[in-house]
Amino acid sequence: MHNHLVVLVLASIVALAAPSLFERYEARLSSGQPEALDRAPDVVEAAAPVPGSPRETHIAGDWSGHFTTNAVMNGLTIPVIVDTGASRVVLDVATARRLGITPPAGDFRQPVQTANGVGLSAWTRIDEISVGTVSVRNVDALVLRDADLPQALLGMSFLTRLKGYSVEDGRLTLKD
Template identity: 40%
Template sequence: MRNFVILGLAVAASVAIPAVYQSDPEAFHQFLKPAGEATVAPAEPAPALKIVASPVPAAPEVLLGRKVKVSADARGHFIADFKLNGRSVEGIVDTGATTVAINRSTARHIGISLRKDDFKHEVKTANGVTRAAGVVIERMQIGRIVVENVPAAVLEDAALDGTLVGMSFLSRLSKFQVEDGALLLVQ
């Protein structure tokens, strides 16, 4: 019986430690430092637009035809897996965003390479003004909904943490609406 209790505690710790780390990595690292070690606070970088997604987004419900229903998470956000140029990317649907916005790492992941001088457009974000590169995503897909040649903005990783699915994608659908706590997308 004692072995089962020890095994149960080990399993609980293996589940709890990653959750604690995700919620506050800096506090976790502070906890692990030896007692006599001095701490030097790093210089604060420019704030990034941080997209905090659910630990595991609910899979979108693919309906008959070219319809998809995305349930809201606990905070009311609509987060789902999209395919950008055939690569899976988690995105948060943002009707307030003029265009699809991705960061530079995501751009690389979906096969878009950029140079520093490509970042020539000034854009306004929730955290202020930053530079962006204009690109076209050849193919965006969620469920059976497929939209080709979607205009997008690429921001540096420090300015955007995640993917925003904005109006440059949504406006190409025949309908999108919220009903019963879910976002219905129809092509």
């Protein structure tokens, strides 16, 4: 009930103020003076990467020392953990499905060792993965069936395709 009363009071104030605002605006228009517009913004050229110079993306480590970020895979934003211990990019079935990747059940025959034990995976390829300004096309990946994967893993099949990567002062730098 209180909310309705507040809305009614505000509507009454607007209804009372609107005619005088309209009259002032109408008087200004009929005075013949041109309406003053805000000055147009200055045009500034955007900084583009210099051809031949490496593009870099920096990722700060989290409280536990992991490098978590968002990657754009096949046009969709996917949360990832950068994992140099993973030989490939690794997705769970649900994430792969979001990317339009649905390996047939018979393709899950490649055993992989995970933190949760041995699991079965299916090989796939992701058309493009981008992290910040760094981008790699045609990246090998694995889809893990029945994986308890909190986030996709951005493994070595992505990292080794870069010009370089390094860790300094708790920050990961990816170079393309």
